[in-house]
Structure formats: structure tokens, C-alpha cells
Amino acid sequence: MTNNRKDDHIRHALAYQSPYNSFDDVELIHCSLPDYDLAEIDLSTHFAGHDFAYPFYINAMTGGSEKARIINEKLAQIAETCGILLVTGSYSAALNNPSDASFKLKKENSDLLLATNIGLDKPYQAGLQALEALQPIFLQVHVNVMQELLMPEGERQFSHWKNHLAEYVKNIPVPIVLKEVGFGMDVKTIQQAYDLGIKTVDISGRGGTSFAYIENQRSQRRHYLDQWGQSTVQALLNAHDLSDKVELLASGGIRHPLDMIKALVLGAKGVGLSRPILELVETKDVAEVIEIIQQWQDDLKRIMCALNCRTIEDLKTVNYLLYGKLASANPN
Ligand code: FNR
DSSP, X not given: XXXXXXXXXXXXHHHOOOSOOGGGGEEEOOOSSOSSOGGGOOOOEEETTEEESSSEEEOOOOOSSHHHHHHHHHHHHHHHHHTOEEEEEEGGGGTTOTTOGGGOOOOTTOOOEEEEEEETTSOHHHHHHHHHHHOOSSEEEEOOHHHHHHSTTOOOOOTXXXXXXXXXXXXXSSXXXXXXXXXXXXXHHHHHHHHTTOOEEEOOOBSSOOHHHHHHXXXXXXXXXXXXXXXXXXXXXXXXXXXXXXXXXXXXXXXXXHHHHHHHHTTOSEEEESXXXXXXXXXXXXXXXXXXXXXXXXXXXXXXXXXXXXXXXXXXXXXXXXXXXXXXXXXX
16 A cells, blocks of 8 residues: 555556456447438537537546646646546545645636536535535536445445435535446436436446455455446446436446447446546556547547437437346346
């Protein structure tokens, strides 16, 4: 362990390769005679009260250390140049240090689309502090029960979390996104959150970063729990019937534009990536990462054209096949 938990997370997240990614068990039915030209394809979407030019974003990662400051500054530069949203890591790292440089991301006159993140273990006042410091377009509130339970210094009390959520809804003046951290949000939680007034959830499922693995590496224990939770595709399939009343966002194991499109076909309105972008900024310079992300933006259009979809909404009509574990768990 280093003396900074956030730096441990970065190190272990980069070292981990999930043994299973549910997107590999999804195949999209393409169209050999499309209605649209490539130039007609529109990637724009809308969620959490905001219009976005692109349906993917850099999801919550880091803050609260010197390493985090360097990473966040690169992420901000990439997000602004590519016109995509950046969500910072949990603001809890800065609660006792409001001058923390790793969260000073929005420079004057910048066009950066910025959101931030806080844990539901914190009361809504912590969320208000994050809003004041960052002026985000929305606030992600994360739920990470198994991570807390596996962390030696983690939370042990959870029964007040629903009350916390109700208070966030009542007191936070920007849209709230209730977010998992890679364990896959269950339908009952989504329904309860909706009943409390939540309109957007990031189901963040298994298949990419595993916070069970990360904490088990830190404590050198309980590796039998590394694969805890539901896969991203299974979580999306489970939540499908709620998608007309709750905006679904998807993250967890999204590696490239084809995974993004699959998540959008399965009902997501937006798609978040953490580890793949972290790996890019740790191994390439900012200009190269920008080029890769701009290529992704072009590739999304190519895939949509071959699926005969002009808009992100059209993707919901695409048929697909499920294989392997997904096929056994979801018989026709
Ligand atoms: C995360 N994630 C995360 N989530 C959150 O809500 N608050 C946080 O502070 C963090 N911190 C964090 C640090 C690092 C280094 C990583 C890689 C991830 C979880 C993240 O937002 C996402 O839900 C999962 O990582 C799954 O997505 P990927 O990594 O498979 O794309």
C-alpha cells in the first residue's frame, strides 16, 4: 500500500484485467442496405438535464493527490478538446482541503463540460461543498457497498444511506446521477432511487475495473470476491423495463466504440469509461489520446451507419443476439 488510497486505486486498477467482459457475449444485427449516408449520423444525446454532442464520457476516477492532479489536468485537456464530459473522482478527497489542486480543473473561459462525484456515505452538505468548488453540470452520488466492506478503513453502517439519498434529492440544486462503481446496480435499488426522486442512474457493472479486486489487493485477502456483482450487460438487461422512466447510463468494461454502441442498443443514454482512459493517459501523450478519442467519435458514426441508425434513439431498435453466460441467464 502507498500512503495514499487514491494512488493505490490507480495502480491496482491498471494492473487488473477482468476475466470476463459481457459485451463479448452480445452480437448486433447489422443492415446490408442502410437508409443513411455517413454524414447524416447524429451522435448527440441528452441526460441529467443536459445536451451532449457525444454519447460517451470520462467517468469518475481520481482527485486528492499530486498524481491525481497530473491525471485530472490531462483528462480535462482531453475532454475539452474532444467536447466530451469529464466527471472527477470523489470530491471526498478534498472535503478537508478545499484548496486541493487536483480539483481545480475549470480554467477561465474554458468550455470544459464538468461533473463531479461524492459517496452516499457522506451527507448532502458534502455534495453542496463539491458544487460550490466545481460548479458541475450534475453530481454523481456513488454507492459502493462491497468496496466499503472490503476496505479495512471502510464504512460499516449502511442503513442510513436511503435517508442520505432522500436528502440529496431535496437539497442538491443540480441533477443527481446515482452511480455504482463496477458492481452493477440492481433493479430494486433503481426503483427505490426513482421513488425517492432520482431520474438518472449509472448502473456501472462488472467487466472492467473491479473495486473488490483493488481492495483485496490492498488487504491481501478475500480474492474469492473479486468477481462480485452483475455484469454491465446483465445490469442493463435487468433495468430495461425501467428505461422509459429512468435515464440509464452504462459503464464498467467499455473498451471501445463497439462496446459503447452495444450499451446504447441495450437502453443506455450515455456511456462512461474510466480505466481505458486512465491507461491511455498513463501510456501516451495528451495529443495522441485526443487523436484516439476523435477516432472513436468517427467510428461510432461508422457503426451506427452499418446498423441503419441515424440517431442514438434509433439504436434502441437494433436487434441483437446473446451468447454464453448471457444466453443462459436470459433465455428467449
Ligand atoms: C474509479 N471509480 C470511481 N467511481 C466513483 O463513483 N467515484 C470514484 O472516486 C471512483 N474512483 C475510481 C478510481 C479509479 C482509478 C478507477 C479506475 C475507477 C469507478 C469508475 O467510475 C467506474 O464505475 C468503474 O471503474 C467501472 O468502469 P471501467 O473502469 O471498467 O471503465
